[in-house]
Amino acid sequence: MACAASLPAxxxxxxxxxxxxxxxxxxxxxxxLALVGAWLATTSIARVFQPHQLPSPWQxxxxxxxxxxxxxxxxxxxxxxxxxxxxxxVGATAALVTGTLVGLSRTVETLIDPTLQVVRNxxxxxxxxxxxxxxxxDEAPKIALIAIGGFFPVYLxxxxxxRNVDRKLLEVGAVFGLTPIEQVRRIxxxxxxxxxxxxxxxxxxxxxxxxxxxELIASTRGLGYLLIDGQATAxxxxxxxxxxxxxxxxxxxxxxxRRIERRALGWSDAFEGR
Amino acid sequence: MTAHGRALGGASTAAITxxxxxxxxxxxVVLQDLDLAVQPSEIVSLIGPSGCGKSTLLRLISGLxxxxxxxxxxxxxxxxxxxxxxxxxxxxxxxxxxxDVRDNVALxxxxxxxxxxxxxxxxxxxxxxxEGVGGSLPRQLSGGMAQRVALAxxxxxxxxxxxxxxxxxxxxxxxxxxxxxxxxxxxxRTKITMLLVTHDLDEALYLSGRVMVMSGRPxxxxxxxxxxxxxxxxxxxxxxxxxxxxxxxxxxxxxxxxATQGGDx
Numbered sequence: 134m135a136c137a138a139s140l141p142a143x144x145x146x147x148x149x150x151x152x153x154x155x156x157x158x159x160x161x162x163x164x165x166l167a168l169v170g171a172w173l174a175t176t177s178i179a180r181v182f183q184p185h186q187l188p189s190p191w192q193x194x195x196x197x198x199x200x201x202x203x204x205x206x207x208x209x210x211x212x213x214x215x216x217x218x219x220x221x222x223v224g225a226t227a228a229l230v231t232g233t234l235v236g237l238s239r240t241v242e243t244l245i246d247p248t249l250q251v252v253r254n255x256x257x258x259x260x261x262x263x264x265x266x267x268x269x270x271d272e273a274p275k276i277a278l279i280a281i282g283g284f285f286p287v288y289l290x291x292x293x294x295x296r297n298v299d300r301k302l303l304e305v306g307a308v309f310g311l312t313p314i315e316q317v318r319r320i321x322x323x324x325x326x327x328x329x330x331x332x333x334x335x336x337x338x339x340x341x342x343x344x345x346x347x348e349l350i351a352s353t354r355g356l357g358y359l360l361i362d363g364q365a366t367a368x369x370x371x372x373x374x375x376x377x378x379x380x381x382x383x384x385x386x387x388x389x390x391r392r393i394e395r396r397a398l399g400w401s402d403a404f405e406g407r
Numbered sequence: 408m409t410a411h412g413r414a415l416g417g418a419s420t421a422a423i424t425x426x427x428x429x430x431x432x433x434x435x436v437v438l439q440d441l442d443l444a445v446q447p448s449e450i451v452s453l454i455g456p457s458g459c460g461k462s463t464l465l466r467l468i469s470g471l472x473x474x475x476x477x478x479x480x481x482x483x484x485x486x487x488x489x490x491x492x493x494x495x496x497x498x499x500x501x502x503x504x505x506x507d508v509r510d511n512v513a514l515x516x517x518x519x520x521x522x523x524x525x526x527x528x529x530x531x532x533x534x535x536x537x538e539g540v541g542g543s544l545p546r547q548l549s550g551g552m553a554q555r556v557a558l559a560x561x562x563x564x565x566x567x568x569x570x571x572x573x574x575x576x577x578x579x580x581x582x583x584x585x586x587x588x589x590x591x592x593x594x595x596r597t598k599i600t601m602l603l604v605t606h607d608l609d610e611a612l613y614l615s616g617r618v619m620v621m622s623g624r625p626x627x628x629x630x631x632x633x634x635x636x637x638x639x640x641x642x643x644x645x646x647x648x649x650x651x652x653x654x655x656x657x658x659x660x661x662x663x664x665x666a667t668q669g670g671d672x
Contacts, residue, residue, distance in 0.1 A: 301499070302503060304471055304501075305503070308469065308489050308493075309514055309515055309560075310564075323503070400545075401504070402546040
Protein backbone atom coordinates (compact mmCIF):
# COMPACT_ATOMS: atom_id res chain seq x y z
CA MET A 134 0.00 0.00 0.00
CA ALA A 135 1.24 3.44 -0.79
CA CYS A 136 1.26 6.20 1.73
CA ALA A 137 -1.51 6.88 4.18
CA ALA A 138 -4.96 7.33 2.80
CA SER A 139 -6.33 10.75 3.53
CA LEU A 140 -9.44 11.13 5.61
CA PRO A 141 -12.58 11.06 3.54
CA ALA A 142 -14.30 14.41 3.44
CA UNK A 143 -17.22 14.40 5.83
CA UNK A 144 -20.44 14.77 3.91
CA UNK A 145 -23.12 16.80 5.61
CA UNK A 146 -25.26 13.87 6.63
CA UNK A 147 -28.16 15.82 8.06
CA UNK A 148 -30.46 14.29 5.51
CA UNK A 149 -34.13 15.13 5.86
CA UNK A 150 -36.05 12.52 7.77
CA UNK A 151 -37.56 10.21 5.19
CA UNK A 152 -41.31 10.48 4.84
CA UNK A 153 -42.91 7.88 7.02
CA UNK A 154 -43.93 5.24 4.61
CA UNK A 155 -47.14 3.40 5.20
CA UNK A 156 -50.53 2.50 3.83
CA UNK A 157 -52.90 5.19 2.57
CA UNK A 158 -54.54 6.92 5.57
CA UNK A 159 -58.08 6.65 4.20
CA UNK A 160 -57.93 2.88 4.77
CA UNK A 161 -58.52 3.67 8.44
CA UNK A 162 -62.05 5.02 7.88
CA UNK A 163 -63.40 1.89 6.19
CA UNK A 164 -64.13 -0.02 9.38
CA UNK A 165 -65.92 2.84 11.25
CA LEU A 166 -68.01 3.70 8.18
CA ALA A 167 -69.04 0.06 7.84
CA LEU A 168 -70.00 -0.04 11.52
CA VAL A 169 -72.14 3.11 11.32
CA GLY A 170 -73.67 1.80 8.11
CA ALA A 171 -74.67 -1.44 9.81
CA TRP A 172 -76.01 0.53 12.75
CA LEU A 173 -78.14 2.70 10.45
CA ALA A 174 -79.34 -0.33 8.50
CA THR A 175 -80.47 -2.26 11.55
CA THR A 176 -82.18 0.67 13.32
CA SER A 177 -83.49 3.32 10.88
CA ILE A 178 -83.92 1.19 7.76
CA ALA A 179 -84.62 -2.43 8.61
CA ARG A 180 -85.66 -1.91 12.23
CA VAL A 181 -84.09 -5.13 13.45
CA PHE A 182 -83.70 -3.48 16.86
CA GLN A 183 -86.33 -1.49 18.70
CA PRO A 184 -85.37 2.01 19.90
CA HIS A 185 -85.42 0.90 23.55
CA GLN A 186 -82.79 -1.73 22.71
CA LEU A 187 -80.60 0.15 20.25
CA PRO A 188 -81.54 3.70 19.33
CA SER A 189 -80.67 4.90 15.84
CA PRO A 190 -77.63 7.08 15.19
CA TRP A 191 -80.01 10.04 14.75
CA GLN A 192 -81.51 9.54 18.19
CA UNK A 193 -78.08 9.27 19.76
CA UNK A 194 -76.95 12.40 17.94
CA UNK A 195 -80.03 14.23 19.20
CA UNK A 196 -79.33 13.11 22.77
CA UNK A 197 -75.74 14.25 22.44
CA UNK A 198 -76.82 17.62 21.07
CA UNK A 199 -79.18 18.01 23.98
CA UNK A 200 -76.42 17.20 26.48
CA UNK A 201 -74.06 19.63 24.78
CA UNK A 202 -76.70 22.40 24.83
CA UNK A 203 -77.38 21.96 28.52
CA UNK A 204 -73.67 21.87 29.28
CA UNK A 205 -74.09 18.52 30.94
CA UNK A 206 -71.85 16.58 28.55
CA UNK A 207 -68.98 18.95 29.17
CA UNK A 208 -69.49 18.61 32.93
CA UNK A 209 -69.26 14.81 32.71
CA UNK A 210 -66.34 14.81 30.32
CA UNK A 211 -64.44 17.33 32.41
CA UNK A 212 -65.03 15.36 35.62
CA UNK A 213 -63.88 12.08 34.06
CA UNK A 214 -60.89 13.57 32.25
CA UNK A 215 -59.72 15.35 35.40
CA UNK A 216 -59.93 12.10 37.38
CA UNK A 217 -57.96 10.16 34.78
CA UNK A 218 -55.36 12.92 34.52
CA UNK A 219 -54.88 13.04 38.29
CA UNK A 220 -55.02 9.27 38.83
CA UNK A 221 -52.77 8.40 35.92
CA UNK A 222 -50.21 11.03 36.94
CA VAL A 223 -50.04 9.59 40.44
CA GLY A 224 -49.86 6.01 39.18
CA ALA A 225 -47.30 6.65 36.46
CA THR A 226 -45.06 8.70 38.75
CA ALA A 227 -45.14 5.97 41.39
CA ALA A 228 -44.39 3.42 38.66
CA LEU A 229 -41.46 5.48 37.40
CA VAL A 230 -39.86 5.54 40.84
CA THR A 231 -40.63 1.93 41.80
CA GLY A 232 -39.85 0.57 38.34
CA THR A 233 -36.50 2.33 38.26
CA LEU A 234 -35.47 1.00 41.68
CA VAL A 235 -36.66 -2.54 40.90
CA GLY A 236 -35.10 -2.44 37.45
CA LEU A 237 -31.73 -1.33 38.79
CA SER A 238 -31.48 -3.50 41.88
CA ARG A 239 -32.03 -7.22 42.24
CA THR A 240 -32.32 -6.67 45.99
CA VAL A 241 -35.17 -4.18 45.67
CA GLU A 242 -36.76 -6.50 43.12
CA THR A 243 -36.74 -9.41 45.54
CA LEU A 244 -38.03 -7.16 48.31
CA ILE A 245 -41.10 -5.79 46.56
CA ASP A 246 -41.73 -7.31 43.16
CA PRO A 247 -43.40 -10.55 44.34
CA THR A 248 -45.78 -8.52 46.50
CA LEU A 249 -46.60 -6.18 43.63
CA GLN A 250 -47.30 -9.17 41.39
CA VAL A 251 -49.85 -10.42 43.92
CA VAL A 252 -51.47 -7.00 44.21
CA ARG A 253 -51.54 -6.72 40.42
CA ASN A 254 -53.80 -9.74 40.22
CA UNK A 255 -56.57 -8.21 42.30
CA UNK A 256 -59.42 -7.49 39.84
CA UNK A 257 -60.17 -3.79 39.57
CA UNK A 258 -63.72 -4.04 40.89
CA UNK A 259 -62.53 -5.85 44.00
CA UNK A 260 -60.76 -2.69 45.11
CA UNK A 261 -63.86 -0.54 44.97
CA UNK A 262 -65.67 -1.43 48.21
CA UNK A 263 -62.41 -1.38 50.12
CA UNK A 264 -61.34 1.99 48.76
CA UNK A 265 -64.78 3.42 49.50
CA UNK A 266 -64.54 2.22 53.06
CA UNK A 267 -61.13 3.74 53.47
CA UNK A 268 -61.41 6.97 51.60
CA UNK A 269 -65.10 7.81 51.61
CA UNK A 270 -67.11 8.37 48.46
CA ASP A 271 -65.28 11.50 47.46
CA GLU A 272 -62.71 11.95 44.69
CA ALA A 273 -59.92 10.23 46.63
CA PRO A 274 -61.01 6.59 46.15
CA LYS A 275 -61.64 7.16 42.42
CA ILE A 276 -58.23 8.70 41.90
CA ALA A 277 -56.63 5.93 43.93
CA LEU A 278 -58.34 3.28 41.82
CA ILE A 279 -57.30 4.95 38.57
CA ALA A 280 -53.75 5.27 39.90
CA ILE A 281 -53.69 1.52 40.60
CA GLY A 282 -54.90 0.90 37.06
CA GLY A 283 -52.26 3.13 35.51
CA PHE A 284 -49.43 1.93 37.74
CA PHE A 285 -48.91 -1.67 36.69
CA PRO A 286 -48.48 -1.42 32.91
CA VAL A 287 -46.01 1.42 33.36
CA TYR A 288 -44.17 -0.43 36.11
CA LEU A 289 -43.91 -3.75 34.29
CA UNK A 290 -42.77 -2.21 31.03
CA UNK A 291 -40.23 0.05 32.67
CA UNK A 292 -38.65 -2.84 34.57
CA UNK A 293 -38.42 -4.83 31.33
CA UNK A 294 -36.99 -1.79 29.58
CA UNK A 295 -34.32 -1.26 32.21
CA ARG A 296 -33.36 -4.92 32.10
CA ASN A 297 -32.83 -4.48 28.38
CA VAL A 298 -30.46 -1.53 28.70
CA ASP A 299 -27.24 -2.26 26.83
CA ARG A 300 -24.56 -3.04 29.39
CA LYS A 301 -22.00 -1.61 27.00
CA LEU A 302 -23.58 1.84 27.20
CA LEU A 303 -23.50 1.70 31.00
CA GLU A 304 -19.78 0.99 30.74
CA VAL A 305 -19.44 4.15 28.67
CA GLY A 306 -21.11 6.05 31.49
CA ALA A 307 -18.74 4.49 34.00
CA VAL A 308 -15.68 5.34 31.92
CA PHE A 309 -16.74 8.98 31.80
CA GLY A 310 -17.34 9.06 35.53
CA LEU A 311 -21.10 9.61 35.55
CA THR A 312 -22.63 9.45 39.00
CA PRO A 313 -25.35 6.82 39.57
CA ILE A 314 -28.04 9.47 39.22
CA GLU A 315 -26.51 10.73 35.98
CA GLN A 316 -26.31 7.15 34.74
CA VAL A 317 -30.05 6.78 35.33
CA ARG A 318 -30.97 10.11 33.81
CA ARG A 319 -28.62 10.06 30.84
CA ILE A 320 -28.40 6.37 29.96
CA UNK A 321 -30.94 4.15 31.75
CA UNK A 322 -34.10 6.19 31.20
CA UNK A 323 -33.43 7.15 27.58
CA UNK A 324 -32.59 3.51 26.80
CA UNK A 325 -35.77 2.29 28.45
CA UNK A 326 -37.93 5.06 26.97
CA UNK A 327 -39.50 2.94 24.20
CA UNK A 328 -40.70 0.48 26.85
CA UNK A 329 -41.77 3.24 29.21
CA UNK A 330 -43.90 4.93 26.56
CA UNK A 331 -45.46 1.63 25.48
CA UNK A 332 -46.31 1.02 29.14
CA UNK A 333 -47.84 4.48 29.43
CA UNK A 334 -50.06 3.86 26.45
CA UNK A 335 -51.37 0.65 27.96
CA UNK A 336 -51.54 2.34 31.36
CA UNK A 337 -53.69 5.23 30.23
CA UNK A 338 -56.09 2.76 28.65
CA UNK A 339 -56.27 0.90 31.95
CA UNK A 340 -56.87 4.18 33.75
CA UNK A 341 -59.99 4.82 31.66
CA UNK A 342 -61.12 1.28 32.42
CA UNK A 343 -60.70 1.77 36.14
CA UNK A 344 -62.36 5.18 35.92
CA UNK A 345 -65.58 3.62 34.71
CA UNK A 346 -65.38 1.01 37.44
CA UNK A 347 -65.13 3.82 40.00
CA GLU A 348 -67.83 6.03 38.49
CA LEU A 349 -70.32 3.22 37.98
CA ILE A 350 -70.48 2.61 41.67
CA ALA A 351 -70.43 5.93 43.43
CA SER A 352 -70.54 9.24 41.63
CA THR A 353 -72.81 12.12 40.73
CA ARG A 354 -70.98 13.19 37.60
CA GLY A 355 -68.65 11.73 35.05
CA LEU A 356 -69.22 9.52 32.03
CA GLY A 357 -69.64 6.41 34.18
CA TYR A 358 -72.41 8.22 35.99
CA LEU A 359 -74.01 9.07 32.63
CA LEU A 360 -74.09 5.34 31.84
CA ILE A 361 -75.71 4.46 35.16
CA ASP A 362 -78.16 7.34 34.82
CA GLY A 363 -79.12 6.15 31.33
CA GLN A 364 -79.72 2.70 32.72
CA ALA A 365 -81.85 3.96 35.62
CA THR A 366 -84.00 6.15 33.38
CA ALA A 367 -84.19 3.61 30.53
CA UNK A 368 -82.40 5.94 28.09
CA UNK A 369 -80.10 3.80 25.90
CA UNK A 370 -79.36 6.89 23.82
CA UNK A 371 -77.68 8.50 26.85
CA UNK A 372 -75.72 5.33 27.50
CA UNK A 373 -74.46 5.31 23.92
CA UNK A 374 -73.43 8.95 24.18
CA UNK A 375 -71.41 7.99 27.28
CA UNK A 376 -69.82 5.02 25.54
CA UNK A 377 -68.91 7.05 22.47
CA UNK A 378 -67.48 9.85 24.63
CA UNK A 379 -65.34 7.32 26.51
CA UNK A 380 -64.13 5.84 23.25
CA UNK A 381 -63.28 9.28 21.91
CA UNK A 382 -61.44 10.38 25.05
CA UNK A 383 -59.51 7.12 25.26
CA UNK A 384 -58.46 7.46 21.65
CA UNK A 385 -57.53 11.09 22.18
CA UNK A 386 -55.27 10.36 25.15
CA UNK A 387 -53.64 7.50 23.25
CA UNK A 388 -53.09 9.71 20.22
CA UNK A 389 -51.42 12.29 22.45
CA UNK A 390 -49.04 9.69 23.83
CA ARG A 391 -48.31 8.37 20.35
CA ARG A 392 -47.36 11.86 19.29
CA ILE A 393 -44.95 12.12 22.20
CA GLU A 394 -43.65 8.66 21.34
CA ARG A 395 -42.90 9.57 17.75
CA ARG A 396 -41.11 12.74 18.77
CA ALA A 397 -39.15 11.24 21.62
CA LEU A 398 -38.07 8.16 19.71
CA GLY A 399 -37.04 9.88 16.49
CA TRP A 400 -33.50 8.64 17.08
CA SER A 401 -34.55 5.02 16.96
CA ASP A 402 -33.30 2.93 14.08
CA ALA A 403 -35.89 0.22 14.59
CA PHE A 404 -38.17 -1.42 12.09
CA GLU A 405 -41.32 0.67 11.66
CA GLY A 406 -43.53 -1.74 9.71
CA ARG A 407 -44.24 -1.84 6.02
CA MET B 408 14.12 3.38 46.60
CA THR B 409 13.44 5.18 49.82
CA ALA B 410 9.93 6.56 49.83
CA HIS B 411 7.69 3.59 49.28
CA GLY B 412 4.26 5.12 49.87
CA ARG B 413 0.86 3.87 48.85
CA ALA B 414 1.06 5.84 45.65
CA LEU B 415 2.93 3.05 43.90
CA GLY B 416 6.29 3.89 45.42
CA GLY B 417 9.19 3.61 43.01
CA ALA B 418 7.05 2.98 39.97
CA SER B 419 5.33 6.33 40.27
CA THR B 420 7.07 7.77 37.22
CA ALA B 421 5.37 5.31 34.89
CA ALA B 422 1.95 6.18 33.44
CA ILE B 423 0.72 2.60 33.68
CA THR B 424 2.13 -0.12 35.90
CA UNK B 425 1.06 -3.69 36.40
CA UNK B 426 2.73 -5.53 39.24
CA UNK B 427 2.26 -9.31 39.38
CA UNK B 428 -1.32 -9.03 38.16
CA UNK B 429 -3.41 -12.19 38.36
CA UNK B 430 -6.78 -12.63 36.73
CA UNK B 431 -8.91 -15.74 37.04
CA UNK B 432 -11.91 -16.01 34.78
CA UNK B 433 -14.38 -18.86 35.33
CA UNK B 434 -11.72 -20.99 37.03
CA UNK B 435 -9.27 -20.33 34.22
CA VAL B 436 -6.14 -18.38 34.95
CA VAL B 437 -5.99 -15.73 32.25
CA LEU B 438 -3.18 -13.57 33.59
CA GLN B 439 -0.48 -14.96 35.85
CA ASP B 440 1.88 -12.59 37.66
CA LEU B 441 1.95 -10.21 34.74
CA ASP B 442 4.23 -7.18 34.90
CA LEU B 443 3.96 -4.16 32.66
CA ALA B 444 5.17 -0.57 32.68
CA VAL B 445 4.25 2.13 30.20
CA GLN B 446 6.10 5.44 30.43
CA PRO B 447 4.36 8.78 30.00
CA SER B 448 3.79 9.76 26.35
CA GLU B 449 4.59 6.28 25.13
CA ILE B 450 2.42 4.41 22.67
CA VAL B 451 2.60 0.73 23.52
CA SER B 452 0.80 -1.99 21.61
CA LEU B 453 -0.26 -5.28 23.11
CA ILE B 454 -0.49 -8.19 20.75
CA GLY B 455 -0.83 -11.86 21.39
CA PRO B 456 -2.86 -14.91 20.53
CA SER B 457 -6.60 -14.63 20.69
CA GLY B 458 -7.84 -15.22 24.22
CA CYS B 459 -4.49 -14.43 25.81
CA GLY B 460 -6.04 -11.77 28.01
CA LYS B 461 -5.08 -8.57 26.21
CA SER B 462 -8.54 -7.04 26.42
CA THR B 463 -8.94 -8.39 29.93
CA LEU B 464 -5.81 -6.55 30.97
CA LEU B 465 -7.11 -3.36 29.38
CA ARG B 466 -10.41 -3.64 31.24
CA LEU B 467 -8.52 -4.13 34.50
CA ILE B 468 -6.38 -1.07 33.87
CA SER B 469 -9.48 0.98 32.99
CA GLY B 470 -11.04 0.01 36.32
CA LEU B 471 -14.17 -1.45 34.70
CA UNK B 472 -13.19 -4.86 36.01
CA UNK B 473 -11.87 -4.72 39.56
CA UNK B 474 -11.59 -8.41 40.27
CA UNK B 475 -7.89 -9.22 40.11
CA UNK B 476 -4.81 -10.00 42.14
CA UNK B 477 -1.60 -7.99 42.22
CA UNK B 478 -1.33 -4.25 41.81
CA UNK B 479 -2.31 -1.91 39.02
CA UNK B 480 -1.54 1.77 38.84
CA UNK B 481 -2.51 4.42 36.31
CA UNK B 482 -1.65 8.09 36.18
CA UNK B 483 -0.02 8.02 39.60
CA UNK B 484 -2.75 6.18 41.52
CA UNK B 485 -3.83 2.66 42.26
CA UNK B 486 -6.70 1.52 40.11
CA UNK B 487 -9.87 1.37 42.18
CA UNK B 488 -12.45 2.02 39.49
CA UNK B 489 -13.01 3.99 36.31
CA UNK B 490 -11.55 7.52 36.34
CA UNK B 491 -11.86 10.42 33.98
CA UNK B 492 -8.06 10.59 33.70
CA UNK B 493 -8.11 7.16 32.15
CA UNK B 494 -9.88 7.10 28.79
CA UNK B 495 -11.03 3.97 27.05
CA UNK B 496 -11.86 3.65 23.39
CA UNK B 497 -13.88 0.50 22.77
CA UNK B 498 -13.90 -1.78 19.79
CA UNK B 499 -17.34 -0.43 18.85
CA UNK B 500 -18.12 3.30 18.95
CA UNK B 501 -20.77 2.85 21.68
CA UNK B 502 -22.37 6.21 20.97
CA UNK B 503 -25.64 6.97 22.72
CA UNK B 504 -28.14 6.57 19.88
CA UNK B 505 -30.56 9.22 21.21
CA UNK B 506 -27.96 11.98 21.36
CA ASP B 507 -26.66 13.78 18.31
CA VAL B 508 -22.95 13.82 17.60
CA ARG B 509 -22.39 17.08 19.48
CA ASP B 510 -24.09 15.83 22.66
CA ASN B 511 -22.28 12.51 22.43
CA VAL B 512 -18.95 14.32 22.44
CA ALA B 513 -20.13 16.61 25.23
CA LEU B 514 -20.80 13.52 27.36
CA UNK B 515 -17.05 13.15 27.66
CA UNK B 516 -16.41 16.69 28.93
CA UNK B 517 -15.34 17.09 32.55
CA UNK B 518 -18.34 18.27 34.65
CA UNK B 519 -16.84 21.73 35.12
CA UNK B 520 -16.70 22.28 31.36
CA UNK B 521 -20.12 20.90 30.45
CA UNK B 522 -21.76 24.30 30.61
CA UNK B 523 -20.81 26.36 27.61
CA UNK B 524 -18.91 23.40 26.24
CA UNK B 525 -20.17 24.09 22.73
CA UNK B 526 -17.01 25.66 21.44
CA UNK B 527 -14.88 22.94 22.98
CA UNK B 528 -17.01 20.26 21.36
CA UNK B 529 -16.71 22.03 18.02
CA UNK B 530 -12.93 22.06 18.39
CA UNK B 531 -12.86 18.36 19.24
CA UNK B 532 -15.02 17.57 16.23
CA UNK B 533 -12.64 19.58 14.07
CA UNK B 534 -9.75 17.51 15.42
CA UNK B 535 -11.36 14.36 14.06
CA UNK B 536 -12.46 16.14 10.84
CA UNK B 537 -16.15 15.98 11.59
CA GLU B 538 -17.09 19.66 11.85
CA GLY B 539 -20.12 19.25 9.62
CA VAL B 540 -21.95 16.46 11.39
CA GLY B 541 -22.55 17.84 14.89
CA GLY B 542 -26.31 17.66 14.48
CA SER B 543 -26.43 14.15 13.05
CA LEU B 544 -27.63 11.10 14.90
CA PRO B 545 -25.30 8.12 15.33
CA ARG B 546 -27.41 5.92 13.04
CA GLN B 547 -26.66 8.29 10.18
CA LEU B 548 -22.89 7.81 10.47
CA SER B 549 -20.61 5.30 8.80
CA GLY B 550 -18.56 2.99 11.00
CA GLY B 551 -15.42 5.06 10.58
CA MET B 552 -17.18 8.34 11.32
CA ALA B 553 -18.83 6.87 14.41
CA GLN B 554 -15.46 5.70 15.70
CA ARG B 555 -14.04 9.20 15.13
CA VAL B 556 -16.89 10.62 17.22
CA ALA B 557 -16.03 8.08 19.90
CA LEU B 558 -12.40 9.23 19.74
CA ALA B 559 -13.46 12.88 20.09
CA UNK B 560 -15.63 11.91 23.06
CA UNK B 561 -12.70 10.08 24.69
CA UNK B 562 -10.44 13.11 24.15
CA UNK B 563 -13.11 15.44 25.56
CA UNK B 564 -12.44 13.94 28.99
CA UNK B 565 -8.84 15.16 28.71
CA UNK B 566 -7.37 11.81 29.74
CA UNK B 567 -3.77 11.39 30.80
CA UNK B 568 -3.86 7.83 29.57
CA UNK B 569 -5.87 6.50 26.65
CA UNK B 570 -6.57 2.79 26.47
CA UNK B 571 -7.62 1.50 23.07
CA UNK B 572 -9.26 -1.90 22.70
CA UNK B 573 -8.93 -2.95 19.06
CA UNK B 574 -10.45 0.39 18.15
CA UNK B 575 -10.12 0.10 14.38
CA UNK B 576 -10.79 -3.58 13.88
CA UNK B 577 -14.36 -3.12 12.66
CA UNK B 578 -13.63 -0.75 9.77
CA UNK B 579 -12.26 -1.40 6.28
CA UNK B 580 -8.51 -1.31 5.60
CA UNK B 581 -8.39 2.17 4.06
CA UNK B 582 -10.47 3.75 6.80
CA UNK B 583 -8.30 1.98 9.32
CA UNK B 584 -5.15 3.57 7.92
CA UNK B 585 -6.66 7.04 7.95
CA UNK B 586 -7.83 6.52 11.54
CA UNK B 587 -4.31 5.41 12.51
CA UNK B 588 -2.89 8.58 10.98
CA UNK B 589 -5.48 10.64 12.81
CA UNK B 590 -4.62 8.99 16.10
CA UNK B 591 -0.93 9.58 15.49
CA UNK B 592 -1.47 13.28 14.75
CA UNK B 593 -3.44 13.65 17.96
CA UNK B 594 -0.67 11.88 19.86
CA UNK B 595 2.00 14.11 18.37
CA ARG B 596 0.10 17.17 19.52
CA THR B 597 -1.04 15.98 22.96
CA LYS B 598 1.51 13.27 23.85
CA ILE B 599 -1.16 11.31 25.66
CA THR B 600 0.08 7.95 26.89
CA MET B 601 -1.59 5.22 24.86
CA LEU B 602 -1.93 1.51 25.41
CA LEU B 603 -3.34 -0.20 22.35
CA VAL B 604 -4.66 -3.73 22.09
CA THR B 605 -4.64 -4.91 18.50
CA HIS B 606 -4.61 -7.96 16.26
CA ASP B 607 -3.00 -6.02 13.48
CA LEU B 608 0.80 -6.33 13.43
CA ASP B 609 1.15 -3.50 10.91
CA GLU B 610 -0.97 -1.23 13.06
CA ALA B 611 1.17 -2.04 16.10
CA LEU B 612 4.40 -1.39 14.20
CA TYR B 613 3.13 1.77 12.53
CA LEU B 614 1.92 3.43 15.72
CA SER B 615 3.87 2.28 18.71
CA GLY B 616 7.22 2.86 20.31
CA ARG B 617 7.12 -0.61 21.80
CA VAL B 618 5.16 -3.69 20.88
CA MET B 619 4.53 -6.17 23.66
CA VAL B 620 3.83 -9.76 22.79
CA MET B 621 1.79 -11.55 25.39
CA SER B 622 2.24 -15.28 25.77
CA GLY B 623 -0.67 -17.68 25.50
CA ARG B 624 -3.05 -18.44 28.32
CA PRO B 625 -2.22 -17.89 31.08
CA UNK B 626 -0.25 -14.83 30.07
CA UNK B 627 2.74 -14.63 32.36
CA UNK B 628 5.00 -12.23 30.56
CA UNK B 629 5.00 -9.72 27.79
CA UNK B 630 8.15 -9.47 25.69
CA UNK B 631 8.72 -6.05 24.29
CA UNK B 632 10.04 -5.24 20.85
CA UNK B 633 11.19 -1.64 20.54
CA UNK B 634 10.35 0.21 17.35
CA UNK B 635 13.03 2.91 17.25
CA UNK B 636 11.82 4.76 14.20
CA UNK B 637 10.58 8.35 14.15
CA UNK B 638 6.89 8.92 13.63
CA UNK B 639 5.08 9.40 11.32
CA UNK B 640 6.54 6.34 9.66
CA UNK B 641 6.49 5.14 6.11
CA UNK B 642 4.35 2.04 5.94
CA UNK B 643 6.70 0.70 3.19
CA UNK B 644 9.84 1.08 5.33
CA UNK B 645 11.87 -2.19 5.08
CA UNK B 646 12.80 -1.75 8.74
CA UNK B 647 9.14 -2.22 9.62
CA UNK B 648 9.06 -5.38 7.51
CA UNK B 649 12.05 -6.75 9.41
CA UNK B 650 10.37 -5.98 12.73
CA UNK B 651 7.26 -7.69 11.45
CA UNK B 652 9.26 -10.90 10.98
CA UNK B 653 10.62 -10.52 14.49
CA UNK B 654 7.08 -10.08 15.80
CA UNK B 655 5.86 -13.13 13.95
CA UNK B 656 8.67 -15.16 15.48
CA UNK B 657 7.76 -13.85 18.92
CA UNK B 658 4.12 -14.73 18.36
CA UNK B 659 5.16 -18.16 17.19
CA UNK B 660 7.01 -18.69 20.44
CA UNK B 661 3.98 -17.33 22.30
CA UNK B 662 2.00 -20.15 20.77
CA UNK B 663 -0.27 -18.38 18.33
CA UNK B 664 -0.31 -21.40 16.02
CA UNK B 665 -1.22 -23.75 18.83
CA ALA B 666 -4.83 -23.14 17.87
CA THR B 667 -6.52 -20.87 20.34
CA GLN B 668 -9.77 -21.97 21.82
CA GLY B 669 -12.59 -19.65 22.77
CA GLY B 670 -13.10 -16.00 21.90
CA ASP B 671 -10.99 -13.08 22.87
CA UNK B 672 -11.58 -11.98 26.43
